[in-house]
Amino acid sequence: MKPQTLFEKVWNEHIVAQEPESPAVLYIDLHLIHEVTSPQAFSGLRRRRLKVRRPDKTVATVDHSVPTRDVSLPIRDPLAAKQIAQLEENAREFGVRLYGMNSPRRGIVHVIGPELGLTQPGMTIVCGDSHTSTHGAFGALAFGIGTSEVEHVLATQCLLQRKPKTCEVRVDGKLSPGVTAKDVILALLANIGIGGGTGHVFEYTGSAIRALTMEQRMTICNMSIEGGARAGMIAPDDATFEFIAGKEFAPKDEAWDAALHRWKNLPSGEGAYYDKTIMLNASEIAPMITYGTNPGMGIPVTSNVPDPDRFTDASQKLALRKALEYMDLRPGQPLIGHPIDVVFIGSCTNSRISDLRLAASLLKDRKVAPNIRVLIVPGSQDVKIQSEAEGLDKIFKAAGAEWREAGCSMCIAMNGDELQPGQYAVSTSNRNFEGRQGKGGRTFLASPLTAAAAAITGTITDVRTLISTN
């Protein structure tokens, strides 16, 4: 038999039906739900008098519009409060498990899935959220869907899907000090642009990927969607199995042995065919930062802002001009030393314990620069508890940063954590679109290390200069 890719194995295993000329009816193993993209789907079920077919494969949490200050207080924004209350009611009525406001296990949906052991290799996982690609780090086929599709999956546990193409993203070599998984994915996006992966599922391979921890792999898969890819996957290995073992919803005892046996057969066969291949050399990647208004507009932090006149394509020229105008940056200017107002460390890209440890390693015994606001928002209450057990919160607070409750927070600015018009932020999140972090706000995307460095100096900084003096 022809060797199959990881993607093909998972895809084929989940086809329930396939009529000629039609998309496949694909079975979904895990359906994650949050407050923003689900209310209309539940209304649809009510209208059609349908039930949730598999409440046992459906898990809900609140993350997008939750406050991150004192969560014991009532939610001040009446619309957010209503949306959260609606999810609580929907979960109750349809029998769906909800990690609600008072749950110690709640958090950003893409952080708690893996944390609870819900995310497992070989699964199909969907959520009404484009960063569902995060879960691909475990060798799952995981992708974002729209609200109509949320309704489909609630009602049938299935989804109609056209088979995407595959693209191998091969990263070999060794990362240099100060360079993180975030820099790898920003370098890839700078390379291929934000439409470069459209219609494809990425599989990240190569020695540099194998050397990453699970949390680092999640950072990479998380931003696959930023390249337009349908999903991003990484073959499971011992690091994956170790991460899952013992988690609340991980298989136990004999079921674990059986699962392990299945999971070990998932990696792509030798010589399996990909529709496309992209190669990156890890040792050539520097700390990255974005300068523009989409995640593909990234450069090494030591580079200068590109000049639109250097582009031959008229629409590219226009896009870049528009971006620089919004960011109020000049062509050719260096970014190093550019003053900033806010640092945000959080989001489903970089809010896990290892991200916070990285930030703390730099902030320890240092101070946040005067007049800089630093927001550190753990991805889940679990991460928060762990951070506090390790004393990270004390390091952050002593440095002058704000230490918050879990949530999406300033990644999407739905909960009141937002930039003011014109402010500059270095952010560890995944999107620098106009207004994403608050109307008129300007975002530089970077790693937790680069963000922490900016917090200390108050300007865009090459973190390597701080590490070497450590």
Next chain:
Amino acid sequence: MASFTTLTSRVLPLLVNDIDTDQIIPARFLKAIDKLGLSEGLFYDWRYNADGSPKRDFILNKPEAKGAQILLAGDNFGCGSSREHAPWALMGFGFRAVISTSFADIFCNNALKNGLLPIIVSAQGHNELRELVENTPSAQLTIDLAAQTVKLPDGTSFQFPIDGFSKACLLNGVDELGYILRFEDNITAYETLHR
């Protein structure tokens, strides 16, 4: 879902590449629990000044926007977040079709499920359309889904691709959930096998 057969309308040009769904409808408008009223948030930050007054030179605020049902957008339209609020807002404003050289996958899926037709044209076709609306802003296009054609006022037309399944769903106003529900037996069999 409303069916889509033919459509004749003026075209509004919004010739920016990579228009993401955060621009189509900013996140602060996503706190709704229904689909109504979202068109007020459509392109909000491009459409209104900080004081809430409309930006006169933005295409949606111009007199010709009234009644226009076709949007001509730059490459890679609808990238970013999976929010279906984007097609809901576009349709709430009155759009029934968007023409671009390419669409982000999730946006395309979401649009098709709501009867908003994403039309993919070649770079050359896109240029021709751009020239047409620049020279004759009142020009009307006729979209014929069954024939998969876009007809220009001078009688010329070009073809656009769409997969047969989506086309049939749109033409007949069939919704996908109804289609999936027909496979109840297969789903049960699958679940029994994979218990």
